[in-house]
Amino acid sequence: MNSVDIVVPCYNEEEVLETFYQVTEEVVASMAGYHFTYIFVDDGSRDSTLKKLYGLAQAHENVRYLSFSRNFGKEAAMYAGLSYSSGDLVIIMDADLQHPPSMIPQMMKGIEEGFDCAAARRTTRAGESRIRSAFSSLFYRLSNRMSDVKMPQAAVDFRIMTRQMVNSILELSEVERFSKGIFAWVGYETKWYPYENVERTLGTTKWSFRGLLKYAIDGITSFSISPLRMVSGMGFLISIVAFIYIIATLIQTLVFGIDVPGYVTTLCAVLFLGGIIELSIGILGEYIAHIYMEAKDRPIYILKTTNLPKKETGSGHKETFK
16 A cells, blocks of 8 residues: 655645545545545644644544744745655645645546656636736746746646655755746656646635745746846847947047037936846846855754654754644
């Protein structure tokens, strides 16, 4: 019998946890040949999420939980769940039921066919604003053009992975994590399963537009140096244009004498160059920020309490148990 760990990041999900467990358990309980264990990761929730997890763990033998000392983000929660998993296979899915548990048997067939990973991607974005959908689509196009790491359009974190793939992911212990890129970067054969977007019926989304924009910028800068090359290209182009302009101005001065420069031309040139400089500094700042965060070598998360066996403290986390 294959052991399967279901890693579920949670942040203020008190309204959906019991429903998630019931719905998911109805699906996986009928799957012969597999034993499922849930690893819920409380990402420093401010509501009663941890109390709900206590209750689920007391009522069900296959429920485990991890709880952070504060909110470290979904990326850290996924990494923690993967690092504490021990199953032959590992599933990552959200607690809000927007990742349909009914897809698990179908996706498991992909693993049985010999694939290292079975992952889901959305075919529609029903329930989302047009602006948010447009920015999401733009992000995937830009990321795939700028980076050698290719991500399918509308890929989500919902996936089943073999132990070998999970171990490879855990070897990438950077603090500034972008899991969608990491999943693609480690390679391995992935079978994709399309599904229509499921609107959230319980609780509220924790992702703001600002948070998603930061997440997208981190994703691009984590797996591509194209923005830096773009800055170099702009600098070179502007230098050529400036050199040509200087030569033309010198010739005009020698032939026609000194001419009074135009106010509009000067203003446009200053504003244009100023904008390019600010953009360049901003792009450089993003990469320097990544270097700064990694150089401090802080833990990805700090674990406060869990009902799982204590692990040896490594570079990825610290533990302070009650």
